[in-house]
Amino acid sequence: MPALPETMTAIGFEAPGGPDVLQATTRPVPKPGPGEILVAVAAAGINRPDVLQRLGGYAPPPGASDIPGLEIAGTVVALGDGARRFALGDQVCGLVAGGGYAQYAVVHESNALPVPAGLSLLEAAAIPETYFTVWTNVFQRGALKSGESFMVHGGTSGIGTTAIQLARAFGAMVIATAGSAEKCAACRELGAEHAINYREQDFVAVAKQATGGRGVDLILDMVGGDYIGRNYEAAAESGRIVQIAFLNGPKAEVDFRRLMMKRLTHTGSTLRPRTITEKAAIAAELEARVWPLLAQGRCKPVIHQTFPLARAAEAHRLMESNTHIGKIVLTV
Template sequence: MTVQSPALPRMMTAIGFTEPGGPEVLVPQQRPVPAPGPGQLLVKVAVAGVNRPDVLQRQGGYAPPKGASDIPGLEFSGTVVALGEGVVRYGVGDRVCGLVAGGGYAEYAVVHEDNALPIPAGFSDEEAGAVPETYFTVWTNVFQRGRLAAGETFLVHGGSSGIGTTAIQLAKAFGATVIATAGSRDKCEACLALGADHAINYREADFVAGVQAATQGHGADLILDMVGGDYVDRNYEAAAESGRIVQIAFLNGAKASANFARLMMKRLTHTGSTLRPRTVAEKAVIARELEEKVWPLFALGRCKPQIHARFPLAQAAEAHALMESSSHIGKIVLTV
C-alpha cells in the first residue's frame, strides 16, 4: 500500500528538451508527478545537482538506461512525501538525498530507498543535493575499484571539478598523498586549500614531470582520470610500478594511442566504470559503505561538497552553460 502526504499535485514542473543541442534546449515542461513503485520513495525535490553526464545527455550522447526517466538529473535532496509498497527505512517527512538514473531536474522525483541516504547532520538541502553523484562515483572508483590505501600517492585529474574536489578530500581523509591537476592558478590554489599536497597547472607544466618530481621518481600509485585521449599514455608514464589507473570519462576522446609495453613493464592495471547504468543493488552497496565510512567524516567536518553556483530550476540552461565553460570550482546546483 502506498503511503503519501495529503493533496499531492497531479502535475509538476520539470526540465526537459525535445531534441539534442546546446544549453538553450533545456526548458521547463509540465510533467505528471511520478508514482513511487515498490521499494521507492517519492521526494519533493529541494535541490538537484548538475553533472557532466547531464550535459552529455542533453547533447544526445548519453541516453538514460532502459526504464529510467528521460528528465535529466542524477542526484537530489528533499523531503519524502510518499512511500511505495514495501518501504521500511524511511517515512513521510524524512529528509533524504538520493542517486537516480534520471529525473532529478524536477519538483518531484522517485528514488529506491536503497539508493537514498539520510541528509548528513548539519547539512543544508543545498549541500546534500551536491553529494550523491560525486561521492558515489569517487567511492566506487577510488576506493572499491582503485583500492586506494593510506600512505599511497593519488593523482586526480580535473582536481577543481565536482569529482576532483570530492576525491581530494576523501583521499586525504583516508591518509593518501594527493596530487591534483587543474587548468589555472586559481584552480590549483583551490585544490591545495582542500588538502591536495601538490597541484599542477597542466597549461603551464607537464604533469608527468610534476608527478615524478613530487614523488622523487616513484610515480602515482593510483590515478583517477576523466580526460582520456593523450592522457592515457601519459598516465602510464606517471604511474608507479604496480600502479592503478581508473578511467571514469573521456573529455579528450575515448580513443588513444599508448605504449602498452609500459603497462606490461610496470605491471599496471587500467580499469574503469560507469555508474548510471548499474543496478539498484550495486548502487546500494556503495550507499551502505558511504553511510558507514563517509557520513562520519561529514559530521567531523573533514569533507564537505564545494558549491560554486546555484540557479533556480527554470535556469537549468544557464547552469549547463557554466558547466560547459569549465570555469567553476566544485559543484553547480539547481534550487527547486
C-alpha cells in the same frame, strides 16, 4: 502530509542541442513503485553526464526517466509498497538514473541516504553522484590505501574536489591537476599537497618529482585521449589507473609496453547503468565510512553556484565553460 498535486514542473528537451533546448515542461508527478520513495525535490545537482545527455550522447538506461538529473535532495512525501527505510517527512539525498531536474522524483530507498548531520538540503544535493562515483572508483576499484600517492585530473570538478578531500581523509598523499593558478590554489586549499597547472607544467614530470621518482600509486582520470599514455608514464610500478570519462576523447595511440613493464592495472567504470543493488552496496559503504566524515566537517561538498530550476540552461552554460570550482546546483 498535504495531498500531492497531479502535475509538476520539470526540465526537459524535445531534441538534442545546446543549453537553450532545456525548457520547463509540465509532467505528471511520478508514483513510487515497490521499494521506492517519492521525494519533493529541494535541490538537484548538475553533472557532466547531464550535458552529454542533452547533447544526445548519453541516453537514460531502460526504464529510467528521460528528465535529466542524477542526484537530488529533499523531503520524503510518499512511500511505495514495501518501502520502510524512511518515513514521511524525512530529509534524504539520493542517486537517481534520471528525473532529478523536477519538483518531484522517485528513488529506490536503498539508493537514498539521510542528509548528513549539519548539512543543508542544498549541500546534500551536491553529494550523491560525486561521492558514489569517487567511492566506487577510488576506494573499491582503485583500492586506495593510507600512505599511498593519489593523483586526480580535473581537481576542481565536482569529482575532483570530492576525490581530493576523501583521499586526504583516508591518509593518501594527493596530487591534482587543474587549468589555472586559481584552480590550483583551490586544490591545495582542499588538501592536495601538489597542484599542477597542466597548461604550464608537465604533470608526468611533476608527479614523479612529488613521489621521489617512483611515480603515482593511483590515478583517477576523466580526461582520456593523450592522457592515457601519459598516465602510464606517471604511474608507479604496480600502479593503478581508473578511467571514469573521456573529455579529450575515448581513443588514443598508446605504447602498452609501459603497462607490461610496470605491471599496471587500467580499469574503469560508469555509474548510471549499474543496478539498484550495486548502487545500494555503494550507498551502504558511504553511510558507514564517509557520512561520519561529512558530519564531522572533515569533508564537505564544494558548491560554486546555484540556479533556480527554470534557469537550467544557464547552469549548463556555466558547466560547459569549465570556469567553475566544485558543484553547480539547481534549487527547486
